[in-house]
Amino acid sequence: MTALADLxxxxxxxxxxxxxxxxxxxxxxxGSENAEIMFVGEAPGFYEDQQxxxxxxxxxxxxxxxxxxxxxxxxxVYICNxxxxxxxxxxxxxxxxxxxxxxxxxxxxxxxxxxxIVTLGRHSMARFFxxxxxxxIHGTAQRVDGxxxxxxxxxxxxxxxxxxxxxxxxxxxxxxxxxxxQQDESPREEPKAEPxxxxxxxx
Numbered sequence: 120m121t122a123l124a125d126l127x128x129x130x131x132x133x134x135x136x137x138x139x140x141x142x143x144x145x146x147x148x149x150g151s152e153n154a155e156i157m158f159v160g161e162a163p164g165f166y167e168d169q170q171x172x173x174x175x176x177x178x179x180x181x182x183x184x185x186x187x188x189x190x191x192x193x194x195x196v197y198i199c200n201x202x203x204x205x206x207x208x209x210x211x212x213x214x215x216x217x218x219x220x221x222x223x224x225x226x227x228x229x230x231x232x233x234x235x236i237v238t239l240g241r242h243s244m245a246r247f248f249x250x251x252x253x254x255x256i257h258g259t260a261q262r263v264d265g266x267x268x269x270x271x272x273x274x275x276x277x278x279x280x281x282x283x284x285x286x287x288x289x290x291x292x293x294x295x296x297x298x299x300x301q302q303d304e305s306p307r308e309e310p311k312a313e314p315x316x317x318x319x320x321x322x
Contacts, residue, residue, distance in 0.1 A: 148199025240273030
């Protein structure tokens with residue numbers, strides 16, 4: 120059994136917050152353990168809670184389209200959420216629920232060690248871009264704790280607000296450039312990055 124499979128088993132047994140009482144299934148995440156790109160959403164929804172898999176509803180179908188637009192699919196990336204259990208009625212996760220799940224996301228990042236973390240939605244964004252506004256930073260990347268993080272709107276936002284669909288589609292097209300920039304810069308990087316987030320130019 121792999122380290123990620125062991126971790127998923129631990130997550131499935133978690134009783135650290137009240138969501139353990141209302142969930143049908145824990146949704147640890149899915150995809151490649153060797154993924155260079157990790158997508159971090161907010162919380163499982165109805166269909167995710169039923170199937171125990173991330174992004175399997177309408178937002179998941181749009182995410183699949185976004186991945187295809189840059190030549191990727193789920194087998195090449197890792198997809199998870201900030202919290203691993205569905206909040207009742209798909210409400211926003213409470214701060215204490217996000218905090219209870221923090222250790223699980225931290226360990227997933229440690230095991231997978233992605234080159235780029237893509238945040239999907241404001242709760243995921245807040246985990247990596249503290250104090251930022253998604254309306255201002257979507258489509259941009261910062262180096263956070265030595266790792267590139269790229270902010271996007273949640274795919275579900277396009278389902279509720281059609282005007283955001285083109286914005287989201289345009290933002291993800293920047294990802295290949297982000298990855299290429301990371302690969303170009305890696306050989307020249309110093310062992311320790313300068314402290315604090317470093318805004319990266321995408322153009």
